[in-house]
Amino acid sequence: MKKHLMILFVVFMTTVGLSEALSDLDLKNYNGDTVLISMTTLKSSTDLLAYNGMVYNISAYSDLKNISKEKFFSVGTESLRILKKDAVIEKKLASVKTIGYLAVSVKELETFNGKSSSVPAFFASDGKIYDVTENIKCRGGVHTVAYQPGKDITIDLKKSKHSNNVIKGLLLIGILTFNFEDLYAMNGKNGKPSLVGVNGKIYDFSELKRWAGGEHLNVHSAGQELTYQLKSKSPHGVKKISSASVIGLLATDMKGFSTVISTNKNLKYSTKEQNIYEEKEIIGFLTK
Numbered sequence: 001m002k003k004h005l006m007i008l009f010v011v012f013m014t015t016v017g018l019s020e021a022l023s024d025l026d027l028k029n030y031n032g033d034t035v036l037i038s039m040t041t042l043k044s045s046t047d048l049l050a051y052n053g054m055v056y057n058i059s060a061y062s063d064l065k066n067i068s069k070e071k072f073f074s075v076g077t078e079s080l081r082i083l084k085k086d087a088v089i090e091k092k093l094a095s096v097k098t099i100g101y102l103a104v105s106v107k108e109l110e111t112f113n114g115k116s117s118s119v120p121a122f123f124a125s126d127g128k129i130y131d132v133t134e135n136i137k138c139r140g141g142v143h144t145v146a147y148q149p150g151k152d153i154t155i156d157l158k159k160s161k162h163s164n165n166v167i168k169g170l171l172l173i174g175i176l177t178f179n180f181e182d183l184y185a186m187n188g189k190n191g192k193p194s195l196v197g198v199n200g201k202i203y204d205f206s207e208l209k210r211w212a213g214g215e216h217l218n219v220h221s222a223g224q225e226l227t228y229q230l231k232s233k234s235p236h237g238v239k240k241i242s243s244a245s246v247i248g249l250l251a252t253d254m255k256g257f258s259t260v261i262s263t264n265k266n267l268k269y270s271t272k273e274q275n276i277y278e279e280k281e282i283i284g285f286l287t288k
Contacts, residue, residue, distance in 0.1 A: 022053030022101055022172055027127035027246050028201060031282065032275040035100035036175065036251055038287040039108055042081045050102040051083040051090065053128065053172035057099050064092060073120045073133070075111070080120075085131070085171045102174030103251055103287045104129050106152070106182050113150030121149035122173050125157050125166075127202075127248045129173040152176060154245045155207060176248035177287065178202050180225070180260045183250060187223030188214020194222035195247070198230060200276070200284050202248040203241055225250065227283045250276075250284040257286065 020034070037055045042048050047059040049067075058064040067089065073080045082102070083089060104122075109129060114121025120133045132149055147153045147166065157166060178186075178195070183202065188194030194205040194214045205211035205222060214222035220229060230241070252260070257276065261269060270277050276284035 022128065022175065025101075027175070027249070030200070030249065032200070032273070032285050035274055036103040036177065036249070036285055036287045037100040038103050038253060039080070039105070041288055042102060043079070046081075048099075049081050049083055050174065051093055053102055053174050054098045055100045055102050056093060056096045058096060061092075061096060064089070064096070073131075074118070075120070076118050082173060100288065103177045103249075104174040105177050105179065106248065109152075109176060110150045113148075123147060123149050124152040124176040124247065125154050127154075127176050127246055129176055130167050130170040131173055132170065152204075152247050154247045155204060158245065177251040178248050179252040179256050180250070180284075181256075183225065184223050187221065188212075192223075196220075196222055196241075197225035197250040197283065198227050198241060200250050200282050201246045202250055203244040204247045205241075205244050208244060225278075225283050227281050228278050231281065251287050252276075252284065253287050 037048075037050075042050055042055060046065060047057060049056055049058055049064070049072075056064075067083070069079055071083055071086060071089065073082045073084060109122060109124060112120050112122040114133060120131065121135070122129050122131055122133075124130070132147075147156060160166065178197075183195055183197055186192050186195035188206065188211065192214075194208075194211050196203050196205055211222060220226055254271075257269075257271065261267060268278055269283070271286060274286045274288070275282050276286060
């Protein structure tokens with residue numbers, strides 16, 4: 001296990017040149033140039049920690065390795081290796097090299113619903129996950145208005161008069177990700193949202209009239225990766241999707257990617273570094 005982690009660290013340090021803080025990133029512009037680090041990888045090592053959506057390698061910083069457990073979010077007795085808001089530690093981290101963004105899957109987000117005192121409360125907006133654990137309006141996992149922890153609230157916020165004021169000043173946790181199975185299930189039917197993957201971004205078409213019921217003009221269906229279809233077969237290309245919200249990234253680990261390929265022999269997907277391609281188009285990303 002230790003040998004495996006050392007290999008991971010070498011890969012991280014030699015392939016990552018982080019150029020942008022998550023707080024400054026518009027997810028529509030993400031192209032795989034920064035590594036996505038999974039919750040599983042983060043929790044597996046005391047040499048890693050996450051703060052404000054960024055993952056740090058603290059192996060050479062003894063003071064940071066000795067941070068008390070109370071400074072981290074936890075579920076029950078399990079530390080998530082995600083730091084709570086702390087100005088002193090934030091100042092120390094300014095001199096530590098970041099190695100990637102923290103990727104939190106939609107299934108993982110659902111567990112962070114704040115419904116018990118031992119579980120933090122996070123929600124997602126525009127593909128980014130925020131901490132609302134100590135927000136008095138989110139006590140017991142229920143917001144006093146309509147913003148439910150453990151969920152993506154992008155569309156709800158856009159409809160709200162409060163809009164971005166709701167997330168202003170909140171601690172970032174990471175990027176919301178959907179694997180292929182997650183995407184396939186979000187087909188606009190039986191109360192599910194109409195989600196579509198394009199160039200590795202997950203778009204929510206639920207509010208678009210021409211995607212009612214998860215179907216678009218009897219040509220395209222929600223719950224699918226549609227980069228090739230939209231770019232090669234649609235008269236509008238991808239121009240018409242700009243009005244839809246990007247709520248996350250299509251991302252999986254290598255094991256998950258291998259499963260997709262083995263169960264869908266007709267797919268012509270390939271990988272290079274952390275990007276997944278169909279032909280020459282990026283259609284998803286690999287998590288570390």
